[in-house]
Amino acid sequence: MKETVIEILMDVRPDIDLSEGVKLIDDGELESLDVVALVGELNDEFDINISVKHLVPENFNSVEAIVTLIESLQE
Amino acid sequence: MKKILELDQYWDLLNKYQEKISDMVYNHMMLPGEAAPHIDEGKLYYEEQKDGIVFSVKERDFCKLYFYISEESDIDLPEKDRPQLIECIYREEKEDSHIQKLRKKTEAAGFCPYVKNIRIRAEIKEKDLIPLDKKNLRQDLFWKYASEEDILAIYELWEIMDIYNSTIPEEKKLKEMLEEKELITVWKEGKICGVARVKLENRRTGSIWLITVSKELRRQGIATELYRLCFSILKEKGCRYVIQWCDEKNQAVLSASEKFGFQSDGTISRSYIQK
Structure with missing residues (x-):
């Protein structure tokens, strides 16, 4: 799942910096248009429903956080 | 409309x-990252409607409306106390169907297309850099970070800008920019002839705003020097x-910025207005 999330992130934002320690939202790597596009792709790929209430920085600050969010929505 | 007092309130309404x-x-x-500065400045308002909610960022001379409504419903405008703009932001190649629908609703509500802004992006190249320890850009030009005594002259320079299509800060915000050393001025013969705001967007990307050169001193390479400085x-x-x-x-901006390798990054902001 992690690899797929990374692929989707690279697709949404080809120049994204996924280095360790980089907080994707807090450090401004992803902006709102990216998040909206990312949510659409994740919903389709993993057949989940990420809603506005999930759009908090903690859920998108890292690949690991995104994976955790997906897993929680698949349960 | 009611004022949003804290970020959680905005978030709860959206949820x-x-x-x-x-x-x-x-x-x-x-x-939240975009809403927070508006809330801090006391500019973000909302109105709950039958089929959705509208947020308004109230600037001094206009307001920008952000609708979150049902696909089936029409735009229901809040009471008008200043010109209203509806700004649709999207990526050119991926204009979502919901944006298309909102744009149609905006035109149906009597709003006129006003301006299409594009976001341009460049990589900083060594050849475009200048030593910042030298205050002289050319023999006749020098630069410095803006200070409080420059405020009037800066606002005078910005007078030529389109008030609905710019981000001219109010004085309180401008003073914060001075403290953050975000405003730079270029001087010629004892007068400010150019100004620009530089801002950090994230760890690797900065932005240039409100770049302005005095009308009577254009075509003298001042904008180029300002870009190098930024x-x-x-x-x-x-x-x-x-x-x-x-x-x-x-x-003017496009040709000046082209020299520095700026190209569209595909992000578009299309504003509609009802004056």
Whole structure:
């Protein structure tokens, strides 16, 4: 799942910096248009429903956080 | 309209309507990072409507409206106390159907297309940098960070800008920019002839705003010097890229920025107005 999330992130934002320690939202790597596009792709790929209430920085600050969010929505 | 006092309040309202409206469309999804500065400045208002919610960012001379409404409903305008703009932000190649629907609703509500801004982006190159320890850009030009005594002259320079299509700060905000050393001025013969704002967007990207050159001193290479200065300051702050928003018809900015390798990054802001 992690690899797929990374692929989707690279697709949404080809120049994204996924280095360790980089907080994707807090450090401004992803902006709102990216998040909206990312949510659409994740919903389709993993057949989940990420809603506005999930759009908090903690859920998108890292690949690991995104994976955790997906897993929680698949349960 | 009611004022939003804290970020959680904004978030709760957005959640409430997202849960209530399954087919929501919006002109721009304003995430917390974007809403927070408006809330801090006391500019963000809202109105709950039958089929959705509208947020308004109230500037001095106009307001920008952000609708989150049902796909089936029409735009229901809040009471008008100043010209209203609806700004649709999207990526050119991926204009979502909800944006298309909102744009149609905006035109149906009597709004006129006003301006199309594009976001341009460049990589900072060594050849464009200047040494910041030297205050002279040319024999006849020098630069400095703006200070309080420059405020009047800066506002005078900005008078030529389109008030609905710019981000001219109010004095309180401008003073914060001075403290953050975000405003730079270029001087000729004892007068400010150019100004620009530089801002950090993220660890690698900076932005240029409100770049202005005195009308009577254009075509003298001052804008080019301002760009070099902006690039050098942003490079010193650790940036690798620079972004700037500009009106797609503003040839002066487009040709000046082209020299520095700026190209569209595909992000578009289309504003509609009802004066």
